[in-house]
Amino acid sequence: xxxxxxxxxxxxxxxxxxxxxxxxxxxxxxxxxxxxxxxxxxxxxxxxxxxxxxxxxxxxxxxxxxxxxxxxxxxxxxxxxxxxxxxxxxxxxxxxxxxxxxxxxxxxxxxxxxxxxxxxxxxxxxxxxxxxxxxxxxxxxxxxxxxxxxxxxxxxxxxxxxxxxxxxxxxxxxxxxxxxxxxxxxxxxxxxxxxxxxxxxxxxxxxxxxxxxxxxxxxxxxxxxxxxxxxxxxxxxxxxxxxxxxxxxxxxxxxxxxxxxxxxxxxxxxxxxxxxxxxxxxxxxxxxxxxxxxxxxxxxxxxxxxxxxxxxxxxxxxxxxxxxxxxxxxxxxxxxxxxxxxxxxxxxxxxxxxxxxxxxxxxxxxxxxxxxxxxxxxxxxxxxxxxxxxxxxxxxxxxxxxxxxxxxxxxxxxxxxxxxxxxxxxxxxxx
Ligand SMILES: Cc1ncc(C[n+]2csc(CCOP(=O)(O)OP(=O)(O)O)c2C)c(N)n1
Numbered sequence: 082x083x084x085x086x087x088x089x090x091x092x093x094x095x096x097x098x099x100x101x102x103x104x105x106x107x108x109x110x111x112x113x114x115x116x117x118x119x120x121x122x123x124x125x126x127x128x129x130x131x132x133x134x135x136x137x138x139x140x141x142x143x144x145x146x147x148x149x150x151x152x153x154x155x156x157x158x159x160x161x162x163x164x165x166x167x168x169x170x171x172x173x174x175x176x177x178x179x180x181x182x183x184x185x186x187x188x189x190x191x192x193x194x195x196x197x198x199x200x201x202x203x204x205x206x207x208x209x210x211x212x213x214x215x216x217x218x219x220x221x222x223x224x225x226x227x228x229x230x231x232x233x234x235x236x237x238x239x240x241x242x243x244x245x246x247x248x249x250x251x252x253x254x255x256x257x258x259x260x261x262x263x264x265x266x267x268x269x270x271x272x273x274x275x276x277x278x279x280x281x282x283x284x285x286x287x288x289x290x291x292x293x294x295x296x297x298x299x300x301x302x303x304x305x306x307x308x309x310x311x312x313x314x315x316x317x318x319x320x321x322x323x324x325x326x327x328x329x330x331x332x333x334x335x336x337x338x339x340x341x342x343x344x345x346x347x348x349x350x351x352x353x354x355x356x357x358x359x360x361x362x363x364x365x366x367x368x369x370x371x372x373x374x375x376x377x378x379x380x381x382x383x384x385x386x387x388x389x390x391x392x393x394x395x396x397x398x399x400x401x402x403x404x405x406x407x408x409x410x411x412x413x414x415x416x417x418x419x420x421x422x423x424x425x426x427x428x429x430x431x432x433x434x435x436x437x438x439x440x441x442x443x444x445x446x447x448x449x450x451x452x453x454x455x456x457x458x459x460x461x462x463x464x465x466x467x468x469x470x471x472x473x474x475x476x477x478x479x480x481x482x483x484x485x486x487x488x489x490x491x492x493x494x495x496x497x498x499x500x501x502x503x504x505x506x507x508x509x510x511x512x
Pocket of ligand 1: 329
């Protein structure tokens with residue numbers, strides 16, 4: 082066999098790897114002027130049954146509705162009534178007030194952990210308002226806005242955060258990893274992206290039963306590099322599962338910027354192209370755009386036209402969690418320099434532009450919500466906070482896993498009780 086002629090190795094450059102590096106580090110002045118900001122009416126709205134390959138451009142554009150003067154424009158305007166817009170604003174402001182209060186509670190030592198969603202309130206609240214209450218949601222850990230938009234009791238959220246006597250998860254989940262089956266909210270998992278295949282499985286079951294409910298799921302752009310993300314998309318496209326995949330691209334995965342998940346090469350919405358799934362890229366700080374895109378995807382799923390991947394282009398305005406200090410790895414002014422502003426301020430401005438809101442009402446609502454959160458917190462703290470003894474009774478940690486407690490758990494339970502009696506006296510009894 083004649084050998085295929087090859088370029089002499091001596092003429093080739095040495096192989097090298099590209100190591101992504103964020104544009105700005107602490108001390109730098111961020112400049113986002115190169116982030117494309119398409120006009121509000123520049124992105125067409127295809128019909129909900131459009132084939133994925135006929136709408137690829139939407140993976141590279143940006144669905145927008147609100148311009149920076151607070152006007153709603155273009156084909157994606159969902160034309161919501163002012164009352165509905167005010168409800169959306171109230172939920173988003175509740176999330177922010179809740180986050181601020183619980184962050185402080187962690188700093189005061191009342192809980193071990195908290196995660197804020199500051200700047201991302203629109204992505205969870207507006208999309209929850211665009212689906213049905215009966216639809217099933219498989220969230221990540223930064224979607225407290227879903228529970229709040231489904232009117233989940235704030236005191237119960239706090240009980241979970243404090244792992245106190247009122248925590249119906251019995252202190253077994255990390256704070257903020259809620260589970261609310263009655264609210265169509267699947268248990269939050271600490272293992273990134275596991276909720277993606279679970280959502281697809283649920284959606285497939287819903288379809289195979291001939292039901293009308295759809296599933297939605299969430300992860301960050303960093304988690305889109307997980308294997309689970311990709312197997313979920315494969316199953317969804319193969320079986321045309323009625324599911325909406327939300328990728329919240331908040332630019333950072335703890336201290337890794339989006340480039341480490343592939344963000345330098347293409348958009349996260351474009352992940353959909355390879356799977357033959359519809360993809361939409363949305364301004365995640367524009368609550369009306371988030372609402373409109375979700376409504377589009379929900380209609381598509383409900384009419385058997387298949388799954389949709391929505392990239393919410395946004396910015397994580399604060400630390401990853403209470404265990405993180407973003408000043409160690411990113412420029413301090415990034416959040417304020419973000420070209421798409423703050424989602425709450427944008428909705429407020431829109432309502433004011435419509436003549437349906439004003440500064441006085443805004444301040445009154447803020448005060449009302451702060452009071453509500455404070456009252457809820459007081460109520461929850463009566464049932465205990467971290468380290469004040471009112472946690473779940475110890476022995477419950479051995480219960481509810483097996484129908485009949487196996488011998489080795491019984492043995493461990495007895496050992497624990499013996500240790501408690503040795504410490505507190507022979508009369509000590511579990512409460
Ligand atoms: C399988 C797995 N790998 C790593 C981690 C540690 N971890 C927790 S959150 C996180 C960052 C995720 O970032 P992203 O998906 O962008 O979501 P965001 O926190 O920005 O909302 C990492 C690496 C984990 N919990 N699970």
